[in-house]
Amino acid sequence: MMYYTTLLSLLVLPAMSKAFKAYSAPFSLQAKDCILPANFTVSNFTIYTDSTDSSKNYTKFSYSDAATGIDTLCRHDSASKPGTTANSWPCDNQNVSFIYDAAKPTPELSLIEIACPESGGNFEATGSVYPNMTCTNSTSDSTCIAQQGSTTGVFVSLEPMPPTSR
Ligand SMILES: *[C@@H]1O[C@H](CO)[C@@H](O)[C@H](O)[C@H]1NC(C)=O
Ligand SMILES: *[C@@H]1O[C@H](CO)[C@@H](O)[C@H](O)[C@H]1NC(C)=O
Ligand SMILES: *[C@@H]1O[C@H](CO)[C@@H](O)[C@H](O)[C@H]1NC(C)=O
Ligand SMILES: *[C@@H]1O[C@H](CO)[C@@H](O)[C@H](O)[C@H]1NC(C)=O
Ligand SMILES: *[C@@H]1O[C@H](CO)[C@@H](O)[C@H](O)[C@H]1NC(C)=O
Numbered sequence: 001m002m003y004y005t006t007l008l009s010l011l012v013l014p015a016m017s018k019a020f021k022a023y024s025a026p027f028s029l030q031a032k033d034c035i036l037p038a039n040f041t042v043s044n045f046t047i048y049t050d051s052t053d054s055s056k057n058y059t060k061f062s063y064s065d066a067a068t069g070i071d072t073l074c075r076h077d078s079a080s081k082p083g084t085t086a087n088s089w090p091c092d093n094q095n096v097s098f099i100y101d102a103a104k105p106t107p108e109l110s111l112i113e114i115a116c117p118e119s120g121g122n123f124e125a126t127g128s129v130y131p132n133m134t135c136t137n138s139t140s141d142s143t144c145i146a147q148q149g150s151t152t153g154v155f156v157s158l159e160p161m162p163p164t165s166r
């Protein structure tokens with residue numbers, strides 16, 4: 001029960017405070033000899049939109065988590081297969097996936113990294129960054145790139161993976 005209380009407070013905290021709080025690991029994962037996802041870097045976040053041919057649209061960026069040793073490309077285009085979490089798209093390293101919600105007042109890029117995959121981890125860490133985009137538009141297309149170039153985000157929650165995920 002204490003465990004679920006902790007998860008609940010993790011879900012609620014980010015909404016309440018502006019300062020990012022890292023999560024605390026559940027007992028079952030503390031016992032494992034693995035590095036938990038703590039923070040991540042998103043680089044060169046880019047959204048390309050074609051005015052007429054939606055098959056050319058894409059969203060892409062580079063993802064790295066130096067602590068867990070992941071360095072991968074993330075890309076959503078017309079050939080992408082959806083991830084298990086709703087609206088998520090897997091990166092080349094499928095231990096990582098992302099959700100981009102452009103409809104939010106401050107568009108949000110959420111990253112999901114499976115915790116301790118090498119020890120059969122069934123928890124996933126989630127955190128968000130809010131890329132500030134600059135667009136170059138023409139009549140035929142639009143390319144929007146994050147001004148920050150590279151942004152570090154903090155994983156604020158660690159939750160059991162949805163049952164359908166594995
Ligand atoms: C990222 O996490 C590592 C520990 O894994 C810590 O040493 C580092 O200071 C953190 N960096 C940021 C920008 O939060
Ligand atoms: C981001 O893009 C710049 C310019 O194209 C490139 O030099 C840099 O290596 C890229 N960074 C990553 C992490 O891919
Ligand atoms: C994809 O492309 C189509 C046609 O160019 C455009 O109308 C649509 O808004 C684009 N979708 C996204 C998610 O940007
Ligand atoms: C996910 O992590 C596991 C354990 O480190 C690794 O064996 C596997 O190759 C990773 N998956 C991908 C697609 O890289
Ligand atoms: C986003 O970019 C605009 C225009 O350059 C700037 O006014 C604003 O402060 C930036 N916001 C953040 C969060 O960087």
Ligand SMILES: *[C@@H]1O[C@H](CO)[C@@H](O)[C@H](O)[C@H]1NC(C)=O
Pocket residue numbers: 049135136137142143144
């Ligand atoms: C450029 O295109 C993006 C969508 O691709 C749109 O959000 C933005 O408002 C456009 N900017 C201008 C100046 O038309």
